[in-house]
Amino acid sequence: MSAAMPIRYKILAIVISIGMLVLIIELVRRRKLREEYSWLWLLTGSVVLFLMVWFDLLRWITHQIGAAKPSSTIFLFAFLFLVFISLHFSVVISKLTNQVKELAQRNALLETELQEMKRQTAPSQAGSS
Amino acid sequence: MPLKTLVIVPAYNEEARIAGVLHGIRQYIPHADVLIVDDGSTDLTREVALRAGAKVISHPFNLGYGAALQTGYQYALMKNYEGLVQMDGDGQHDPSSIVDLLAIVQKGEADIAIGSRFLEAKEIASTPPPYRAPLTRRLGMKLFGMIASLLIHQKVTDPTSGFQAMNRRVLEWVSGDRFPCDYPDADVIIMLHRAGFQILEVPVSMFENQDKKSMHGGWRPLYYVFKMFLSIFVTLMRE
Numbered sequence: 001m002s003a004a005m006p007i008r009y010k011i012l013a014i015v016i017s018i019g020m021l022v023l024i025i026e027l028v029r030r031r032k033l034r035e036e037y038s039w040l041w042l043l044t045g046s047v048v049l050f051l052m053v054w055f056d057l058l059r060w061i062t063h064q065i066g067a068a069k070p071s072s073t074i075f076l077f078a079f080l081f082l083v084f085i086s087l088h089f090s091v092v093i094s095k096l097t098n099q100v101k102e103l104a105q106r107n108a109l110l111e112t113e114l115q116e117m118k119r120q121t122a123p124s125q126a127g128s129s
Numbered sequence: 130m131p132l133k134t135l136v137i138v139p140a141y142n143e144e145a146r147i148a149g150v151l152h153g154i155r156q157y158i159p160h161a162d163v164l165i166v167d168d169g170s171t172d173l174t175r176e177v178a179l180r181a182g183a184k185v186i187s188h189p190f191n192l193g194y195g196a197a198l199q200t201g202y203q204y205a206l207m208k209n210y211e212g213l214v215q216m217d218g219d220g221q222h223d224p225s226s227i228v229d230l231l232a233i234v235q236k237g238e239a240d241i242a243i244g245s246r247f248l249e250a251k252e253i254a255s256t257p258p259p260y261r262a263p264l265t266r267r268l269g270m271k272l273f274g275m276i277a278s279l280l281i282h283q284k285v286t287d288p289t290s291g292f293q294a295m296n297r298r299v300l301e302w303v304s305g306d307r308f309p310c311d312y313p314d315a316d317v318i319i320m321l322h323r324a325g326f327q328i329l330e331v332p333v334s335m336f337e338n339q340d341k342k343s344m345h346g347g348w349r350p351l352y353y354v355f356k357m358f359l360s361i362f363v364t365l366m367r368e
Contacts, residue, residue: 029363035356036311042359099190106189 005070010052013074017049040088044081048074132212132235132296134161136227137201139194139291140218144173148181150216153224158214158231164204165218168197174218194291195310202304214294222292226333230294233329240326241299243318244292244333265350273315273357280365281322285330288315292333299326309360312353316360323364 024041027033051058051074062073136154140147147165154163165178169191178185186200198215205213212234216222226244233242270289277285295303302308302324309316321328 025359025363025366028359029366031306034311035309035359038359039352039355102189 005055009071010055013052014049017045017052020045021049037092040081040085044078044085047077047081051077131160132231133210134158134212134214134231135201135205135208135210136161136163136214136216137166137198137205138163138216138218139166139168139197139201140170140174140178141168141191141194141197142170142172142174143218143220144170144177146220147174147178147218150218150220150224151178151181151183154216154227157224158227161214162210164201166197166201166204168192168194193310195308195313198291198313199304199308199310202300202308206300206304210300211297212294213300216292221335221337223334223336226292226331227294229331229333230292233331234294234296238327239329241293241295241321242329242331243287244290244335245287245330246290246333246335247286248330248332269350269354269357273361276361277315277318280319280361281328283322283328285315285318287330288318290314290333292335302326312356315357316364319361319364323367 021042024033024038024045028035028038051061055070058070058073062070065073065076067073067076136158138147138150138154140150143150151163151165154161163183165174165183165185167175167178167185167187169188175185175187186204188197188200192200201215202213212231214227214231216224216227222244230242230244233239270287274285274288277288299321302321303317307320307324309320318328
């Protein structure tokens with residue numbers, strides 16, 4: 001019976017996966033989440049849902065990886081996906097940080113140039129800033 | 130009286146082709162202004178374009194094709210242009226077709242004219258070989274073309290065509306936050322239709338780029354298909 005999963009467990013997992021998919025799609029619809037960052041969440045939710053529906057596949061995978069129960073497999077997948085999502089976001093944040101730094105620097109240089117130009121064109125009116 | 134028109138050309142590392150593109154545009158619509166949107170090129174695209182006499186806006190880093198287009202739109206809006214033409218900076222779009230696209234918008238036959246390479250070809254004596262995309266891209270175009278056609282109740286043969294002319298009303302819309310900067314194409318057409326704009330496809334000619342490296346490689350086609358389906362799906366769910 002180690003490969004069995006109580007029906008309540010299954011229903012819970014299915015409800016949560018569907019709920020997650022609906023939530024992600026709704027966030028994209030409301031433009032709070034960009035499509036490019038939604039794919040990993042949708043993939044996770046879909047995979048969990050798929051495995052709960054096709055239970056034999058889940059049992060087979062459980063056996064292959066040597067886990068004791070199918071729920072362990074689900075937890076493992078969910079955990080791995082969370083790690084990947086976090087890593088993905090770390091990479092995105094790194095890129096954004098670089099871009100913000102560059103924009104801030106360019107902005108500062110532009111402001112300086114602008115002030116110098118203003119001082120040149122109206123020397124009598126320019127006050128010290 | 131022709132509309133005050135701007136031709137925007139998004140370009141990324143096109144130092145070898147951009148001068149030719151500019152030359153072609155000037156040949157066919159000398160009355161229009163041209164803006165090159167340099168999307169953070171790492172080569173001499175900007176310098177070459179400036180030397181050829183074009184106005185150039187350079188992004189501080191690469192933001193992508195959609196964002197480059199949008200920068201062009203916002204510039205056109207800011208400078209009060211009434212008509213806008215967009216074409217690619219890699220020489221694939223035949224500048225002689227600009228006249229046809231603009232005519233539709235000028236005459237008010239549509240709010241936006243989209244050039245399609247799949248409508249009947251024009252008869253020109255010695256044309257370079259017509260554009261033939263790789264199989265996966267053609268399948269994608271076919272699929273999303275069919276979906277778009279179904280949803281806007283109008284035949285869409287070339288959903289990914291970046292060769293377009295639009296009037297000011299469309300320009301205002303695409304400059305805003307509803308424009309999906311990540312691979313704009315069939316989903317934009319559907320959104321435009323839902324926003325109430327008249328769309329018309331116009332036959333244009335496009336050329337093949339022999340040495341052009343494909344931007345569609347690896348996982349990108351898969352992501353593209355996913356993104357298009359999701360985008361179209363949520364578009365249908367909005368309002």
